Amino acid sequence: MRSPDLLRHAWAIASKDLLVELRSRTAILSVAVFVVLVLVVFNFGRDPTAVSNIDLAPSILWVTFTFAAILALNRAFQLELENQALEGLLLAPVDRGSIYLGKLIANLVFVATIECLGVPLVALFFNVPIIPHLGPLVATIALATVGFVAIGTLFSAMTVRTRFAELLLPVLLLPFMILPLSWAALATGRLLAGRPLSEITGWLNMLAVYDLVFVILAVLLFPATVNE
């Protein structure tokens, strides 16, 4: 299949998913409430004299994003099980890769929306400076998000037809998230501490390689996960 067709079909699937979410707003609202709740609990539960905000904020930011993303990824293919729409997608003359890419785009938009809510809240609650480091911080978050959402979208397709989909997804996904999350948390910590950009370029490069490897792998493996 030609790449323009692949991308056009992927965009059709992504925009359909986003329109469905816009109409129902169930997933985005529940995840947004979860993010706010977690950050509020962390804010009141911490002892600022024991650990400084700069040291604590990156870990809390990434823990929050991780669980919010898992909640979001769980719903990615659930939508297609309703009325067996997944069979319709598989029957359509579109490359399986475009189904995966469509889901990946929709999940990225979904998780990015949650992150847009989470970052200002972390800055507010933990009083950490994000404005001076906004560009590199956005790059770090974007690179880490693409990596774990790419692999999460694949696992979401793999587990959706199993009986314990909601349990299996985090069990499979969390080991694959350890590397990008630790690189992202380290890079975020350095950024918020005002360290020079050269200190984080190594982690950003590794995140970029991780993204490239896992997006390609996921596109190649996706057809095997959805075939009966």
Next chain:
Amino acid sequence: MLRAEGLKHRFGAISALDDVSFTVQPGQTLAVFGPNGAGKTTLLKVLAGLIQPQHGRAQVEGGRRAIGWIGHQPQLYGQLTVRENLRFWASLYDVSPSDDLLSRLGLDDHADRPVRALSRGLVQRVAIARALVHDPRVLLLDEPFTGLDRVAAESLRRLLGDVMKQGGASVLVTHNVEEGTELATDVAFMRAGRFVHFAPRAGRGSAQVAEEYRNAIA
């Protein structure tokens, strides 16, 4: 137009397809009757390419683009309107949905309503519109009359008749002999994954086919 050669497929110890072979030419409708668990839906999924058979092969002229599927489930998104659903599915086939299709199925007045707000019968009509949105040459029908009222069932029969007149072919599977016989040019009875009867309908009415079916399946 549609050919199945020596199809065999098992799910564990259960044989869903056991050496099934047939061809369907343009203008033909093969009605496959069988009890629950006979392998009817598996047969359709193999023809559609949704399941790779363990032995044999199935071939549809024109590939996936030529296939329209109407099944138990409507394959629609409840949050989207009828028009949005059709537009989405049409975009995957690189076509635009025609308003004529909505009119023929009596869906004009419901085009901008979300699918979840429609009755079961109307949802099934939208599912039929979805299956026909790309003007398929081969129709695969899995219990297509389930949930349809008399008017919608008649519309579906008319639409299927039109597709056949235009040189299309179809395979219809159902356990209900009465609802499928009149459409069929050929009839097959399926039991435990095998065709135990396969012949042209040759003017037989539904009562006669039902009698033969009972004898063959018993």
